Amino acid sequence: MIFLLFFFFSLTNSELTSYNKQLEWIVGHWRSEFSGKVFWPTVPTMTFGEDLKIMEAPLARSANVQFLNFSARAWSHSTKDHFHDEWGFVTVDPTGNATLMTSGNNGFTTYEVGHVSHNKLVLTLKDIGRISFSRDLPVEDLRRTFIRHDDRFLEQVIEMRTATHPKIGYLEHTRVVYTKQDS
Template sequence: MTNVFFFVCFKAPTSFIPLAGVIQKVFTVLNQHNQKISWMTGKWRSEFSGKIFWPTVPTMTFGEELVILEAPMAKSSNVQFLNFSARAWSHSTKDHFHDEWGFVTVDPNGNATLMTTGNNGFTTYEVGVVKPNKLVLTLKDIGRISFSRDLPVEDLRRTFIKHDDTYMEQILEMRTATHPKQGYLEHTRVIYTKQKM
């Protein structure tokens, strides 16, 4: 296998953030389990279709870029993962909102696992069943730094829906220590357009 060195710049609204690394193989065929979420792979972007809703914050519009690509396989685990990264910013001010980095994979039974960590002090472990053109993940565990100012998230549901080859939607619903008492409230909704890589 040939190593490919690369340098990537993710364009943030007001700056460039360089990332350097090594990929063993740029494009590899997804295994039969991860092929169930192949519709999610690639670079997805929304300049202004993201909406934030929450009882304690004003409704806002945001942009977000989502990148889901195959990660190099760790020989010790022999499990194929996909890299997952998301970067969001305010549509009106272009201020940076947050980043999420992590991995997603599907097991032989069609169960997906998404593990993320964000620059908001949270790390999540989410699981769900893959369906055609839809993935619904629910929170199994969450960690947070002790000095985070956000309300503790008690539950979360993340839904990805493929509308067609050009558009994908992500809906994030959650429950915090104060809202709602039961079930979920919608927190964000964004429709992405697939980008050329």
């Protein structure tokens, strides 16, 4: 019995690889009950909650790469209606470049790349996939920024450009401040 418990523990509690140690500050369970804000010219501004988990994962031995598991679940603060879920993976390569790949139940998959600095991760869209019957305007560009303010608070800002807004650059789409949850 002790051997099985040790075996299970060793499979689920991986240590971060040397490259992914640059993301140590973002690993954990983060939650916002109502601090999320949605902004966009074609939708009413609204408040949302979100649960964000970025967790250690075992090394993928076949590729010799460790991806961290990424999940986010968002809901309307006022109605408690479910907004969307995102699942994916994040990693850092030997040169310090970060990659985030996500797939969501809103019909989008994204491939984002960027750079990690002290308590900050900035990612930009490299590719996006979408289901053919999605009702959203085509996203043409996206920038996602994570900032760890202190031991308790993490902020995420998503800026984007669609086929109609803006013509150049980005517009802020969402901003949420999370509180670190006890494990």
